Amino acid sequence: MRTLDELLAAGKVERDVPLGPLSTYRRGGPARWFLRAESSDDLRIVVPDDVPVLVLGRGSNLVVASSGFDGLVVHLPSSSAGLVIDGVDVDAPGGCPLPLLARRTAAEGVGGFAWYVGIPGSVGGAIRMNAGCHGSDTSDVLVAATVWHLHTGVEDRRGPEGLDLSYRHSNLTDDELVLSASxxxxxSTPADEESAMREVTRWRRETQPG
Ligand SMILES: Cc1cc2nc3c(=O)[nH]c(=O)nc-3n(C[C@H](O)[C@H](O)[C@H](O)COP(=O)(O)OP(=O)(O)OC[C@H]3O[C@@H](n4cnc5c(N)ncnc54)[C@H](O)[C@@H]3O)c2cc1C
Structure with missing residues (x-):
């Protein structure tokens, strides 16, 4: 676990990083401080209470003010490193792209994730808002999330009830970061899941604007 001061002294935190290019809407000013995490160890940091924090996944559900963010942005690696599929049990890092989660589970013949293929976010972002579509929600497949509290350095593990998941809602706060999830x-079979992903993609093309 490292503090913001240690990260600043080590040159690990960048300053005045434009946030627009990191969001789908490609708008918004800079982050005062920006941590580009490369692994989950980089994410276990402790930030003083008076420094606002913003956890940034794939930026697909974020509108950044033109004045930017006057605090620390913690950007998760957009990677499937650490994704483990064991039978129907799946462990995924918080930054794992949802379409990748859909494709990797499909390839292993695991059902329940095909609908993620059309959502351009990350595992952590999906848990934060209990993302869903096509009649499914994240709460249907989530067993538990490992959550790191950026202001206290406390880690805990919460299931759907502990996260209070309901329609597009969780009780995660701005200073809580999903490190990983089970x-x-x-x-199922790879063929059935391929077919389910094709159906989701077709349905989204026909019914969704973007
Ligand atoms: C074209 C398009 C289609 C979409 N379709 C759907 C849909 O069908 N269903 C649906 O539910 N949503 C949909 N979304 C919205 C969005 O993709 C989801 O909400 C997604 O889960 C957001 O993930 P993200 O990584 O992009 O989050 P971000 O945009 O990076 O962040 C969104 C929120 O989640 C928080 N957050 C991000 N990562 C973490 C983390 N690791 N730990 C804690 N908090 C975190 C952020 O702090 C912020 O509050 C769509 C968006 C677009 C642009």
Whole structure:
């Protein structure tokens, strides 16, 4: 665990980083401080209470003010490193892209995740808002999330009830970061899941604006 002061002294935190290019809407000013995390160890940091924090996943559900963010932005690596599929049990890092989670589970014949193929966010972002579509929600497949509190350095693990997941809602606060999550799917076949992903993609093309 490292403090913001240690990270600043080590040159690990960048200053005045434009946030627009990191969001789908490509708008918004700079972050005062920006931590480009490369691994989950980089994410276990403690930030003073008076420094606002913003956890940034894939930026697909974020509108950044033109004045930027006067605090620390913690950017998760957009990677499937650490994604483990064991039978129908799936462990995924918080920054794992949802379409990748859908494709990797499909390839292993694990059902329950195909609908993620059309959502351009990350695992952590999906848990924060209990993302869903096509009749499914994140709460349907989530077993538990490992959550790091950026202001206290306390880590805890919460299931769907502990996260108070309901329609597009969780009780995660701005200073809580999803490090990783465990999911449980259902037995299926790669062919059935490929077909389910094709159907989701077709449905989204026909019904969704973007
Ligand atoms: C074209 C398009 C289609 C979409 N379709 C759907 C849809 O069908 N269903 C749906 O539910 N949503 C949809 N979304 C919204 C969005 O993709 C989801 O909400 C997604 O889960 C957000 O993930 P993200 O990583 O992009 O989050 P970000 O935009 O980076 O952040 C959004 C919020 O989540 C928080 N957050 C991000 N990562 C973490 C983390 N690791 N730990 C804690 N908090 C975190 C951020 O602090 C912020 O409050 C769509 C968006 C677009 C642009």
């Amino acid at each position: 999911f449980r799917g259902v037995p």
